[in-house]
Amino acid sequence: MKRSIQIGILTVLVVTGTAFLLCGIFFNQVSSVLNKATHICLECIGIG
Amino acid sequence: MAKAKRVKDEWKRLTVQAAAFLLQNPKLHHFFLGTIEQGKTKAVCVPGLNCYSCPAAIGACPIGSLQASLSGGYKKPAFPFYVLGFLLLFGLALGRWICGWLCPFGWVQDLIYRIPFFKKLRTFPYERFLRWLKYVVLGVLVIGLPLLSAFKGVLVPYFCKYLCPSGTLFGGIPLAITKYSSQTGFAFWWKVGVLAAILLVGLLISRPFCRYLCPLGAIYGLFNRIALVHLDYASGKCVDCGKCEKVCPMGIDPKTQFNSAECIRCGRCSRTCPTDSLIVRFGLRMNDDSHKKSTI
Numbered sequence: 155m156k157r158s159i160q161i162g163i164l165t166v167l168v169v170t171g172t173a174f175l176l177c178g179i180f181f182n183q184v185s186s187v188l189n190k191a192t193h194i195c196l197e198c199i200g201i202g
Numbered sequence: 203m204a205k206a207k208r209v210k211d212e213w214k215r216l217t218v219q220a221a222a223f224l225l226q227n228p229k230l231h232h233f234f235l236g237t238i239e240q241g242k243t244k245a246v247c248v249p250g251l252n253c254y255s256c257p258a259a260i261g262a263c264p265i266g267s268l269q270a271s272l273s274g275g276y277k278k279p280a281f282p283f284y285v286l287g288f289l290l291l292f293g294l295a296l297g298r299w300i301c302g303w304l305c306p307f308g309w310v311q312d313l314i315y316r317i318p319f320f321k322k323l324r325t326f327p328y329e330r331f332l333r334w335l336k337y338v339v340l341g342v343l344v345i346g347l348p349l350l351s352a353f354k355g356v357l358v359p360y361f362c363k364y365l366c367p368s369g370t371l372f373g374g375i376p377l378a379i380t381k382y383s384s385q386t387g388f389a390f391w392w393k394v395g396v397l398a399a400i401l402l403v404g405l406l407i408s409r410p411f412c413r414y415l416c417p418l419g420a421i422y423g424l425f426n427r428i429a430l431v432h433l434d435y436a437s438g439k440c441v442d443c444g445k446c447e448k449v450c451p452m453g454i455d456p457k458t459q460f461n462s463a464e465c466i467r468c469g470r471c472s473r474t475c476p477t478d479s480l481i482v483r484f485g486l487r488m489n490d491d492s493h494k495k496s497t498i
Contacts (some may be wrong), residue, residue: 188242191267198359
């Protein structure tokens with residue numbers, strides 16, 4: 155893969171990733187992850 | 203002399219892996235209390251497969267968070283922007299280097315494989331077929347079934363519930379021992395069985411979970427061709443001694459598969475190479491003129 159193509163793909167994907175992160179923050183998905191992660195998911199770990 | 207340096211470098215990697223485990227799980231007192239860490243940092247995804255129900259974890263597992271979002275963890279099924287953003291950025295920067303250096307369960311498998319007395323295998327029969335299983339796990343257990351369950355209005359993180367050995371080892375077993383022993387049932391023992399099977403196979407072959415089943419590795423592998431951390435191969439220097447292939451923990455040939463989605467950038471091939479033809483670098487790749495064509 156040529157370096158210029160790699161730079162192009164990387165740039166597009168970094169912008170997309172950053173946009174996704176910002177959208178996630180905008181749609182309040184951060185607090186949802188926090189809420190999920192701070193409760194013991196008994197089902198997830200095979201208990202309950 | 204060279205072998206001594208190689209062994210020393212390998213211990214360095216194991217030390218980095220141990221440090222990564224402690225950085226992602228620093229609140230060790232929760233292991234004894236049977237509670238889990240509740241801090242605000244748990245809103246942030248960690249790069250490796252580190253269960254958010256691990257008592258000491260200060261971050262969220264990206265695969266757990268992905269399923270939670272798809273299966274209605276955000277009250278209704280939603281496009282998981284936040285988690286995918288993390289995965290994209292981690293993947294673009296580091297690719298599967300995360301598997302080789304930061305993943306707690308990868309570290310456990312590396313330690314298990316070092317136990318002697320068992321005949322070590324480089325690959326299994328039907329290896330190529332088996333390696334595709336992780337994409338099936340990603341498609342079915344992480345995305346498909348949780349999404350379907352969301353339409354029924356229930357939250358079922360299938361991968362976490364039925365397969366994830368990291369959750370069992372770092373979350374399920376410690377919590378079952380300290381506080382929840384009366385609540386263990388079929389699901390718990392099923393997952394203990396899965397964990398035991400993976401660890402037993404891990405005595406014979408290096409990193410079986412990473413090779414065949416890990417959906418996070420499947421995602422990061424997609425970025426290996428363009429990630430900033432990459433394996434450079436200079437064909438002009440190579441003397442075809444085959445040492446790199448023998449030491450590769452993922453059972454690939456680094457000379458021809460340096461761009462492979464299977465390469466975890468652990469650097470063992472690089473440390474073994476007598477002519478420095480293989481080097482793990484961070485940054486943009488050199489143009490392909492001085493390299494052999496890579497096969498997946």
